[in-house]
Amino acid sequence: MFERILQVIHDHKDECLVLVSLSAVLVSLLTAVLAPLVQLRIARLNASTTTLTANRIKWIEAMQTDIATYTALLERTEFLQKSMQVIHEKYPKLNPTQQEDFNRMHREYDEKTYQRNALGNLIGIRFDISSEKRRLLFGAISELAHATPGVATDAAAAGAAMGKIQQIARDLLEEEWSRVERDVGRIRR
Numbered sequence: 001m002f003e004r005i006l007q008v009i010h011d012h013k014d015e016c017l018v019l020v021s022l023s024a025v026l027v028s029l030l031t032a033v034l035a036p037l038v039q040l041r042i043a044r045l046n047a048s049t050t051t052l053t054a055n056r057i058k059w060i061e062a063m064q065t066d067i068a069t070y071t072a073l074l075e076r077t078e079f080l081q082k083s084m085q086v087i088h089e090k091y092p093k094l095n096p097t098q099q100e101d102f103n104r105m106h107r108e109y110d111e112k113t114y115q116r117n118a119l120g121n122l123i124g125i126r127f128d129i130s131s132e133k134r135r136l137l138f139g140a141i142s143e144l145a146h147a148t149p150g151v152a153t154d155a156a157a158a159g160a161a162m163g164k165i166q167q168i169a170r171d172l173l174e175e176e177w178s179r180v181e182r183d184v185g186r187i188r189r
Contacts, residue, residue: 048187056180059126060173066123067169071144071162073116078145080109129172137172140164 009016084105094102124134144165147157 045187049184052183052187053180056176060176063123063126063173063176064169066119066126067165070116070119070123071141071165073112073119074141074145075158077109077112077116080105080112084109127172129175133168133172137165137168140168 084102087102091098120138124138127134127137129137140161144158144161147161
């Protein structure tokens, strides 16, 4: 039987060579056509992943900056409000120079309050979180406002409130990064 197979191959060796050559050409043709398509798919996946990751990183950095700015504005407005209240209670009558300084302080308070409110609204809109988590974040920020020193200082309470804000913000941003990782995983599948 083996001899018979060898005999058939020997008798049809030209046809076998043509068949092997055609097979090689067909494989080369398939490789030439499919390889660029596979590379295009890989390039699109990498581009999507890179874009998604870069955009989320920018968003997370912007949120960190916004929360820090909001907290600073909150501290400044609370300090100004408490200081103006103490000044007004202690010195109901101010001379013109003192009144001008007091008015300047009041204008700064109004300006910073507007900036704080606008930024607080922006943070609330941009954070895609549950109302419970939003309440926790802004509740911690309110605790900081109440602990912000005016003329009298309560630095320990302010430090604890700031630590709470940092932890909540860190948790929320880590949660957002987990979403990015899930989205990247979905893109790559």
